[in-house]
Amino acid sequence: MAQRTPLHDVHVRSGARMVEFAGWDMPVQYAGLLAEHAAVRARVGLFDVSHMGEVVIRGPRALEALNRVFTNDLSKVVDGQAQYGCLCRESGGIVDDVIVYRRAADDLLVCVNAANRQKDFEWLAAHAGGADVRNESDAWAQLAVQGPRAAAVVQRLTKLDLSQLRTYRFGRGDVAGVACVVARTGYTGEDGFELFCPSADGPRLWDAVLEAGQPDGIAPCGLGARDTLRLEMAYRLYGADMDDTTTPLEAGLAWVVKLDKGDFVGRDALVRQREQGLTRKLVGFQLVEPGIGRHGYPVLQDGRKVGQVTSGTRSPSLGTSIGLAYVPPALAAEGSSFAVEIRGKPVAGRAVRTPFYTRK
């Protein structure tokens, strides 16, 4: 049976439409995907993202141990700062993409994808030698408050001075009387927060944020809007745009791969791949003929399959048909033309600059 977040009853009671995602019974929409998407872009939305996992690494060697399995460089962040990056296999393939929250050099919280909770925990326990690795995923609820009005809404519920909390920084404090880690992070491209709290307090925090956000027109949102919002930003989705067989360099995540920081798992393979050159690259595309390219659809050049779509949708903000696809490097340059095969027919598209959407 699908797993349930601490907010499950709240979603069902509120009439959300539930679907299974990554082994979890999650709300795909409340009032409707497009309305929720628009609310986050224009005002503020609230998401239950408790299916995401939390693996905590503690001990005097925690930072060093985690940095040895992480592509970005944790020595560059300070306490109270978060950093995005990948865990890689020796082959360079991506185990997961994660955000590391540095509470202290000896206390790091790793936020992992729902489907990878156990895999990441086992990977970290096996490779982050010398540190105490714990899977605390079931202990935490996680709510995302996202949108231009997010700060105003959350500020009403906390004494933390959010004006002092910059992007990718976090603090601890009570929100609506619930002890939280308040992080200025998100997956929508808008300003916003991710609130980590004890599982049992999740429903109380959810209700409090919804109530405080009423004057701002807050919308409870499902995973459907979360997906269109992230895709407009070209944020990668693990399991769709990347997996154990794709490397961060192919996935366009070279900016979180610090090859010169010292050794880490996967480094040798990534150095080699960089020297030898890539055979495929993840690019943003826009279709210029009617249609929507979806995960798994072939990318064609001169009628021949040369790549594959990994994500695609109609962009609610832009009204255009957008997506991500692996293509040969020769087709990755902005403006390159190719086709996406949709139900047996080639539909013209071209590589475009990402993010597709720019915050207003």
Next chain:
Amino acid sequence: MEIPDELLYTRDHEWARRKGVHVVVGITDFAQDQLGDVVFVELPAVGDPVKKGESFGVVESTKAVSELFAPVSGKVVEVNDPLADAPETINEDPYEEGWLIVVEPADPGELDGLMDAKAYKTFVEEQD
């Protein structure tokens, strides 16, 4: 959930309405609700043949692709072209403005095999 009495229904959640010798085809309120916001429609051209029970097009929501199945065999005589630019009409008014195609049936007797409103209502309740 709206299920107009005067229409006929398929197990794939299309509706059919007799209009003179022709048959107007659309998707039901239940179908549009299950689908979510419709953002793309692909329909046949006037003159194309359609076959009962076979796909004649697709509707796509932001998340999913759904095929459309013909309730009756025949020839397409009219297509709701404005849907290309306003696919959300299917959500807003599935039984009137959101119609999809008009078919000239090869054998109007085929319609007799479809469900009436009462039978479709029972069918939908079993789906939930």
